[in-house]
Amino acid sequence: MKTRFAPSPTGLLHxxxxxxxxxxxxxxxxxxxxxxxxxxxxxxxxxxDEAVRVILDGMAWLGLDHDEGPxxxxxxxxxxxxxxxxxxxxxxAYRCTCSKExxxxxxxxxxxxxxxxxxxxHCRALNVSEDDSNNNFVIRFKTPTDxxxxxxxxVQGKVIxxxxxxxxxxxxxxxxxxxxxxxxxVDDMDMEITDVIRGDDHLNNTPRxxxxxxxxxxxxxxxxxxxxxxxxxxxxLSKRDGAASVLQYRDDGYLxxxxxxxxxxxxxxxxxxxIFSIDEMISEFDIxxxxxxxSSINPDKLLWLNQHYLKNSDNALLxxxxxxxxKAMELTTDARPDLEDVIDVQKHRTETLKDMxxxxxxxxxDFDEYxxxxxxxxxxxxxxxxxxxxxxxxxxIQDWTNENIKAAIEEIAEKFEIKMGKLAQPLRVAVTGTGxxxxxxxxxxxxxxxxxxxxxxxxxxxxxxRSTS
Ligand code: GLU
Numbered sequence: 327m328k329t330r331f332a333p334s335p336t337g338l339l340h341x342x343x344x345x346x347x348x349x350x351x352x353x354x355x356x357x358x359x360x361x362x363x364x365x366x367x368x369x370x371x372x373x374x375d376e377a378v379r380v381i382l383d384g385m386a387w388l389g390l391d392h393d394e395g396p397x398x399x400x401x402x403x404x405x406x407x408x409x410x411x412x413x414x415x416x417x418x419a420y421r422c423t424c425s426k427e428x429x430x431x432x433x434x435x436x437x438x439x440x441x442x443x444x445x446x447x448h449c450r451a452l453n454v455s456e457d458d459s460n461n462n463f464v465i466r467f468k469t470p471t472d473x474x475x476x477x478x479x480x481v482q483g484k485v486i487x488x489x490x491x492x493x494x495x496x497x498x499x500x501x502x503x504x505x506x507x508x509x510x511x512v513d514d515m516d517m518e519i520t521d522v523i524r525g526d527d528h529l530n531n532t533p534r535x536x537x538x539x540x541x542x543x544x545x546x547x548x549x550x551x552x553x554x555x556x557x558x559x560x561x562x563l564s565k566r567d568g569a570a571s572v573l574q575y576r577d578d579g580y581l582x583x584x585x586x587x588x589x590x591x592x593x594x595x596x597x598x599x600x601i602f603s604i605d606e607m608i609s610e611f612d613i614x615x616x617x618x619x620x621s622s623i624n625p626d627k628l629l630w631l632n633q634h635y636l637k638n639s640d641n642a643l644l645x646x647x648x649x650x651x652x653k654a655m656e657l658t659t660d661a662r663p664d665l666e667d668v669i670d671v672q673k674h675r676t677e678t679l680k681d682m683x684x685x686x687x688x689x690x691x692d693f694d695e696y697x698x699x700x701x702x703x704x705x706x707x708x709x710x711x712x713x714x715x716x717x718x719x720x721x722x723i724q725d726w727t728n729e730n731i732k733a734a735i736e737e738i739a740e741k742f743e744i745k746m747g748k749l750a751q752p753l754r755v756a757v758t759g760t761g762x763x764x765x766x767x768x769x770x771x772x773x774x775x776x777x778x779x780x781x782x783x784x785x786x787x788x789x790x791x792r793s794t795s
Pocket of ligand 1: 333334366523524525528
């Protein structure tokens with residue numbers, strides 16, 4: 327049993343493609359089969375190195391490992407040529423010297439009569455040899471003129487195509503390069519793919535591919551054509567909604583487990599279960615249970631899942647991706663606090679790693695100015711005296727723990743007969759520059775004693791300046 331994922335690197339791999347990859351991968355794993363990665367890069371003009379990189383990095387980031395490949399179609403042109411010649415020799419294909427003008431004319435006429443445009447088979451019986459062809463020909467596949475192709479699709483059900491509706495498709499262009507339907511067929515045959523899982527935009531290619539496979543005497547794989555993913559509004563997925571590179575999700579701080587869990591539920595379900603570990607997905611997933619209708623993405627749900635996985639992640643496993651995000655923000659985190667300590671606190675109060683990085687910058691980077699509103703509201707002369715006394719008390723702490731920090735703040739608040747919050751919030755603004763941070767004891771502990779005192783000193787000076795000016 328073998329499945330494959332066969333993206334074309336003509337656009338950046340997005341979540342629609344990744345879901346196709348995930349379904350193929352899961353189905354292979356579920357059946358203890360193999361998973362092949364194949365890059366369909368024959369369209370040289372539109373394929374880019376960046377798109378290939380996004381495929382490889384994206385799959386690796388998500389842990390969708392392949393057992394074979396990556397194969398590149400551009401490295402298999404000799405093989406395609408061989409098969410094309412084989413089809414020619416066996417009489418399953420023929421050279422067509424019809425001019426472009428002629429083919430266009432037939433098409434235009436059909437369209438104006440409201441018919442499906444199709445080649446009329448003019449050269450089919452002519453047996454044009456290479457010498458007769460003036461070296462200006464395409465090669466067409468001889469599609470059977472009658473009979474049906476029945477696709478027993480695992481998702482779409484039985485789909486019937488009449489051969490009489492299909493024309494003789496081009497399998498080699500005039501420059502000799504093979505076309506999409508030919509390369510897919512040769513690869514699926516050579517790579518011994520047993521199950522083809524792909525987007526339903528390829529359903530119409532399937533009868534053509536089956537006809538070629540039959541002509542080659544190859545095994546016909548099982549097919550499953552899965553529906554598209556739509557935007558939250560039910561319309562075509564836009565770049566903003568997820569049609570951009572899958573790596574954008576990594577850079578936005580999503581966890582691979584969360585994205586996979588989210589994608590597996592787009593079009594597939596098991597009872598009301600929402601959370602699936604990778605192992606559960608593998609044991610429960612069956613391609614036959616995939617929904618036939620398109621599903622819309624739901625960014626809030628992805629965020630919810632991400633928070634779930636963030637909360638339940640092993641701190642150590644989050645260090646590297648968090649450090650990468652800090653690096654992207656050009657921030658070094660070699661100094662204290664330990665990233666693991668920061669993660670332990672922040673993972674309960676942020677939704678993404680990016681959120682976490684942004685809300686944790688304060689531990690590594692000094693700020694020049696206070697958030698205006700927060701300073702206005704909290705760094706006021708009334709707290710000058712309490713903050714000064716608190717400073718001394720914090721300075722005297724021997725063991726910089728949450729308990730000792732908290733006790734010091736409570737003691738001073740009591741002494742000045744103010745509520746704990748009335749002291750903690752000015753303290754927070756003084757040491758973070760803003761009104762938002764983890765609990766005050768966590769914040770100070772993570773900052774460390776020296777940095778906390780230094781920043782508090784600055785805050786006190788700020789209030790003093792303010793009261794004299
Ligand atoms: N390369 C095709 C695509 O990216 C997929 C072909 C296939 O899966 O058969 O749409």
